[in-house]
Amino acid sequence: MRFSNTKDLGTRIESAKAARQKVKRRLLVCAGTGCIANGSLEIADALQKELDARGVKLNVELSLKKTGCHGFCEHGPLVTFHPEEIFYQRVNAKDAAEIVEKTVLKGEVIDRLLYTDPTTKQKVTKYFDIPFYAKQQRVVLANCGQIDPAAIDDYFAVGGYSALKKVLEEKNPEGVISAVEEAGLRGRGGGGFTTGKKWRICRGQTSDKKYLICNGDEGDPGAFMDRSIMEGDPHAVLEGMMIGAYAIGANEGVIYVRHEYPLAVKHLEKAIADARACGILGENILGSNFSFDVSISRGGGAFVCGEETALLNSVMGETGEPRPRPPYPAVEGLWGKPTIINNVETLANVPTIINKGAKWFNGLGFKNSHGTKVFSLVGKVRNTGLVEVPMGATLRDIIFGIGGGILNDRPFKAVQTGGPSGGCIPASALDLPIDYETLTENGSMMGSGGMIVMDDRTCMVDVAKYFIKFLMGESCGKCVPCREGLRQMSYILENITEGKGKPEDIERIRELSVGILNGSLCALGQTAVNPVLSTLKYFENEYHAHIKDHKCPGGVCKPLITYGITDKCTGCTVCARACPVNCISGEKKKLHLIDQKKCTKCGACFSSCRFDAIEVK
Amino acid sequence: MPITCLQCEDAACVKACQYNALTRNEKTGAIELNEKKCVKCSACLGACPFGNVLLENNSGRFVKCDLCLGEPMCAKFCPSKTLEYK
Amino acid sequence: MVTITIDGIEYEAREGQTVLDVAKENNIPIPSLCHHEALKPWGACRMCVVELNGKIMASCTLPVAKDQNIKTKSELVKTVRKVVLNLLLARCPHSKTIQQLARLYGITKTTLKADEGRDNCILCNVCTRVCAQLGSSAIATVKRGSEKEIGTPFGEKPPDCIGCLSCARNCPTETIKFEETDAGRIIWNKSFEMAECSICKAKTVLTKEQVVFFAKKSGLPEEYFAKCDECARKETAETFAQLVINPGAHIMKAWGFTFGKLEAKAITASPVLPQKFERS
Ligand SMILES: Cc1cc2nc3c(=O)[nH]c(=O)nc-3n(C[C@H](O)[C@H](O)[C@H](O)COP(=O)(O)O)c2cc1C
Ligand code: SF4
Ligand code: SF4
Numbered sequence: 007m008r009f010s011n012t013k014d015l016g017t018r019i020e021s022a023k024a025a026r027q028k029v030k031r032r033l034l035v036c037a038g039t040g041c042i043a044n045g046s047l048e049i050a051d052a053l054q055k056e057l058d059a060r061g062v063k064l065n066v067e068l069s070l071k072k073t074g075c076h077g078f079c080e081h082g083p084l085v086t087f088h089p090e091e092i093f094y095q096r097v098n099a100k101d102a103a104e105i106v107e108k109t110v111l112k113g114e115v116i117d118r119l120l121y122t123d124p125t126t127k128q129k130v131t132k133y134f135d136i137p138f139y140a141k142q143q144r145v146v147l148a149n150c151g152q153i154d155p156a157a158i159d160d161y162f163a164v165g166g167y168s169a170l171k172k173v174l175e176e177k178n179p180e181g182v183i184s185a186v187e188e189a190g191l192r193g194r195g196g197g198g199f200t201t202g203k204k205w206r207i208c209r210g211q212t213s214d215k216k217y218l219i220c221n222g223d224e225g226d227p228g229a230f231m232d233r234s235i236m237e238g239d240p241h242a243v244l245e246g247m248m249i250g251a252y253a254i255g256a257n258e259g260v261i262y263v264r265h266e267y268p269l270a271v272k273h274l275e276k277a278i279a280d281a282r283a284c285g286i287l288g289e290n291i292l293g294s295n296f297s298f299d300v301s302i303s304r305g306g307g308a309f310v311c312g313e314e315t316a317l318l319n320s321v322m323g324e325t326g327e328p329r330p331r332p333p334y335p336a337v338e339g340l341w342g343k344p345t346i347i348n349n350v351e352t353l354a355n356v357p358t359i360i361n362k363g364a365k366w367f368n369g370l371g372f373k374n375s376h377g378t379k380v381f382s383l384v385g386k387v388r389n390t391g392l393v394e395v396p397m398g399a400t401l402r403d404i405i406f407g408i409g410g411g412i413l414n415d416r417p418f419k420a421v422q423t424g425g426p427s428g429g430c431i432p433a434s435a436l437d438l439p440i441d442y443e444t445l446t447e448n449g450s451m452m453g454s455g456g457m458i459v460m461d462d463r464t465c466m467v468d469v470a471k472y473f474i475k476f477l478m479g480e481s482c483g484k485c486v487p488c489r490e491g492l493r494q495m496s497y498i499l500e501n502i503t504e505g506k507g508k509p510e511d512i513e514r515i516r517e518l519s520v521g522i523l524n525g526s527l528c529a530l531g532q533t534a535v536n537p538v539l540s541t542l543k544y545f546e547n548e549y550h551a552h553i554k555d556h557k558c559p560g561g562v563c564k565p566l567i568t569y570g571i572t573d574k575c576t577g578c579t580v581c582a583r584a585c586p587v588n589c590i591s592g593e594k595k596k597l598h599l600i601d602q603k604k605c606t607k608c609g610a611c612f613s614s615c616r617f618d619a620i621e622v623k
Numbered sequence: 624m625p626i627t628c629l630q631c632e633d634a635a636c637v638k639a640c641q642y643n644a645l646t647r648n649e650k651t652g653a654i655e656l657n658e659k660k661c662v663k664c665s666a667c668l669g670a671c672p673f674g675n676v677l678l679e680n681n682s683g684r685f686v687k688c689d690l691c692l693g694e695p696m697c698a699k700f701c702p703s704k705t706l707e708y709k
Numbered sequence: 710m711v712t713i714t715i716d717g718i719e720y721e722a723r724e725g726q727t728v729l730d731v732a733k734e735n736n737i738p739i740p741s742l743c744h745h746e747a748l749k750p751w752g753a754c755r756m757c758v759v760e761l762n763g764k765i766m767a768s769c770t771l772p773v774a775k776d777q778n779i780k781t782k783s784e785l786v787k788t789v790r791k792v793v794l795n796l797l798l799a800r801c802p803h804s805k806t807i808q809q810l811a812r813l814y815g816i817t818k819t820t821l822k823a824d825e826g827r828d829n830c831i832l833c834n835v836c837t838r839v840c841a842q843l844g845s846s847a848i849a850t851v852k853r854g855s856e857k858e859i860g861t862p863f864g865e866k867p868p869d870c871i872g873c874l875s876c877a878r879n880c881p882t883e884t885i886k887f888e889e890t891d892a893g894r895i896i897w898n899k900s901f902e903m904a905e906c907s908i909c910k911a912k913t914v915l916t917k918e919q920v921v922f923f924a925k926k927s928g929l930p931e932e933y934f935a936k937c938d939e940c941a942r943k944e945t946a947e948t949f950a951q952l953v954i955n956p957g958a959h960i961m962k963a964w965g966f967t968f969g970k971l972e973a974k975a976i977t978a979s980p981v982l983p984q985k986f987e988r989s
């Protein structure tokens with residue numbers, strides 16, 4: 007089935023939609039990386055067997071599909087049943103028979119597999135009644151978890167490639183750029199540069215060859231939105247790339263995928279092959295004179311390889327080190343030719359903009375940030391996972407609304423946004439709208455959308471040290487301020503957390519920061535000081551507490567804390583048994599005591615006591 | 624007869640230099656060695672068929688006749704005016 | 710031509726020049742460490758920073774553009790340079806080059822934790838770039854971030870090194886050690902013998918490996934390069950003698966040289982031969 011023109015494609019899209027309408031009953035098993043790791047493929051096999059055994063005609067009465075990630079991996083493996091939208095979590099292959107017997111055949115809900123809202127302690131049946139999903143607005147992730155990413159027909163069935171059709175039929179490249187510009191789409195990979203503007207610069211270059219690169223490196227630890235999109239909706243990424251390539255006049259595309267993402271590579275490869283077979287990718291796409299093909303390049307694995315100029319070097323087989331700019335890649339990129347590098351999420355937004363219109367997209371959001379953004383919510387929050395919200399939502403909406411609040415009802419202390427080089431935002435900023443500018447003004451950044459929630463038992467100096475050490479390890483080492491500066495910064499922070507800090511260290515940190523921030527060659531170094539500067543801005547007192555009082559208010563820095571037992575102790579002896587060095591003494595039902603000389607400050611007693619009788623000072 | 628650089632038209636030394644350190648001065652016609660660009664790799668030294676690029680032992684610099692930047696001292700001082708610079 | 714402003718004074722600059730080029734041409738002092746005129750801009754040491762529209766940029770990688778307003782002496786520029794020097798002084802406290810430069814900015818001792826027992830390398834990559842441009846690429850940076858250093862493949866004697874010493878001779882901190890005798894040299898732990906003159910058998914100033922390398926690169930026979938100055942000059946003298954009688958003598962034929970202005974009268978033919986020396 008090779009479409010020779012856009013009309014043929016249109017016909018196919020309509021027939022695929024009709025087919026999906028016909029079989030409304032769908033049993034969907036999540037086959038994202040997280041759920042697969044927890045055995046979801048075995049569940050799918052088991053369900054298939056059970057359905058066969060009961061003579062259920064697949065694709066006639068019901069369809070069974072393996073989908074992409076739902077973003078709620080923590081509760082996986084997930085199985086959903088439509089159109090009732092029944093949501094089963096932590097499913098096991100052994101549950102297959104019961105699911106088929108009760109839910110599929112009789113329409114009964116299996117209570118045991120339902121999700122319990124941690125706040126209300128109530129069981130929730132439907133997908134969109136779960137607060138985690140109810141408060142999200144899924145645009146980029148709309149298809150993730152709903153379609154089989156390995157089937158191009160599934161993508162057609164949800165209107166896939168109709169944006170490409172529209173572009174080829176109705177728009178010239180300039181029209182595409184105007185639409186994307188009017189929509190106000192900005193890069194989701196970090197910098198937040200206006201996508202249309204970037205495309206226009208590249209379009210303005212005269213060259214025999216141009217490239218479009220999709221940045222799927224996602225080096226940000228803990229973030230997995232790009233992975234989910236590539237795994238769960240690979241055709242959307244391809245379609246976005248095609249439209250972008252058409253706009254800038256590129257005929258070669260590269261998807262740069264992190265090497266730890268084998269499933270994303272597999273699904274992308276399948277999508278590319280299927281699109282080629284359909285005549286959607288390759289020479290003279292759909293009979294037009296637009297030719298474009300895509301290849302996959304596996305990343306080197308270093309965080310800095312996600313930086314666009316380092317990425318270019320890496321694709322070219324050179325050391326993944328950033329290049330000085332100018333020249334910007336849009337002017338001189340891959341193999342010296344004009345190149346556009348866009349993030350996965352940025353590109354996946356493009357088909358929707360074309361389909362739903364620039365106005366619709368522009369209407370979503372806040373000030374100069376439009377559309378939605380996917381965040382990877384982790385840390386001390388009840389619900390963790392991928393969440394998509396319109397720009398302008400507040401941190402509180404995400405952390406307390408979708409995230410369900412702080413684990414164990416502890417007080418919220420800070421949230422780090424934007425990945426390792428983002429800043430820490432305190433409670434006072436919880437109600438600020440999330441958009442590119444507000445985050446930057448508050449000492450952090452949008453970055454790729456990482457969001458790490460911290461409770462009161464977090465030491466902000468320790469947090470700063472952690473991120474600086476991470477970035478120091480990831481620095482490519484090319485330029486002096488980043489290579490040497492982060493190393494010196496980590497020495498200073500280490501000293502402070504060990505109680506060896508000096509009052510002048512604060513000044514030294516500030517001075518170093520100015521040099522690193524302004525002097526570094528690439529954005530890794532330029533943003534690396536955010537964790538330090540933001541914690542200094544909002545939590546300077548913690549630095550002083552470490553330096554002057556030799557105390558760690560968060561109770562984290564071992565050399566500065568002591569564990570003690572208060573009179574809340576019931577003498578249950580649990581802590582004494584938990585202590586690895588046997589330094590807790592006390593008789594049953596009597597107050598226990600810690601031998602400070604022997605205590606290694608491992609914290610085991612602290613977490614084992616159920617009576618809150620152990621305190622950290 | 625003292626021998627200095629012949630300022631070859633299609634000079635081997637210029638072609639051997641990978642660093643653009645040897646270029647012809649269009650005014651004087653001489654091949655000049657730009658010391659700032661010279662990385663002291665000896666390629667020119669090997670390439671000149673006449674042995675006319677020298678490594679100054681004491682300074683470690685590579686030197687060659689550059690027609691004294693247009694006013695060759697040798698021609699000026701030549702008592703018999705055998706040497707003439709045109 | 711474009712006009713740019715540096716510290717309030719206008720300068721004419723050519724298209725394609727960098728701000729550092731223009732500054733050097735006009736004797737405006739901008740310190741630089743990783744810049745080498747023979748090499749492509751690298752932008753790693755960040756010593757050459759200047760301010761453009763409130764932003765700090767490395768002048769060695771900043772192309773000139775119309776109406777640029779560059780500041781080389783602003784407080785921010787000074788601060789960044791001082792931080793860089795403070796950091797470099799901590800990295801190699803015993804480097805004379807760094808000490809001198811730091812003194813210019815009033816720094817005599819680093820306020821940071823100084824490394825001891827490390828060499829003076831500041832990772833400017835001049836050595837690796839010089840070597841790559843020559844066509845050898847015998848050395849490279851190994852490891853990443855603060856662990857990064859200059860090294861040879863697998864830490865062994867570099868197989869592609871031809872002993873030209875360019876890396877060592879251009880290192881701004883004189884970190885790369887080498888030994889030189891009349892008979893040979895040692896660099897990167899690799900020993901080289903000097904090539905013998907193909908005429909008189911005396912030692913030449915090129916290593917055997919250099920002779921082989923240049924011959925291969927140019928397509929000319931090895932004897933061409935293996936010649937001592939003495940013999941080369943003797944050959945020239947003979948050529949000259951013949952030239953006077955017969956322009957277009959054997960060397961001229963063999964190598965196809967034509968002469969420049971000085972002897973323009975004598976020479977009429979202008980064949981071209983050693984075109985095989987192509988720049989990479
Ligand atoms: C250290 C570093 C790492 C980066 N990693 C990524 C990444 O993993 N994925 C990504 O899309 N952009 C990453 N970026 C941003 C890219 O350089 C680039 O701005 C982006 O891919 C452009 O796409 P956009 O305009 O669609 O955001 C990184 C930047 C830096 C400085
Ligand atoms: S800022 Fe850091 S990562 Fe970027 S080029 Fe410099 S050393 Fe490399
Ligand atoms: S675990 Fe808590 S309550 Fe039990 S003995 Fe230890 S301190 Fe006391």
Ligand code: SF4
Nearest residue numbers: 585605606608609611
């Ligand atoms: S912190 Fe660890 S070592 Fe110290 S008393 Fe508690 S369990 Fe024992």
Ligand code: SF4
Nearest residue numbers: 628629630631636671
């Ligand atoms: S140095 Fe040698 S090769 Fe170069 S111009 Fe002079 S004579 Fe010719």
Ligand code: SF4
Nearest residue numbers: 640661662664665667
């Ligand atoms: S020694 Fe200097 S002038 Fe001669 S080839 Fe090498 S770089 Fe060029």
Ligand code: SF4
Nearest residue numbers: 840870871873874876
């Ligand atoms: S001496 Fe060896 S390593 Fe150094 S520049 Fe020459 S070939 Fe390269």
Ligand code: SF4
Nearest residue numbers: 830831833834836880
């Ligand atoms: S050895 Fe010398 S030339 Fe090479 S990187 Fe280090 S300082 Fe630069």
Ligand code: FES
Nearest residue numbers: 741752754755769
């Ligand atoms: S000289 Fe410009 S960064 Fe080193």
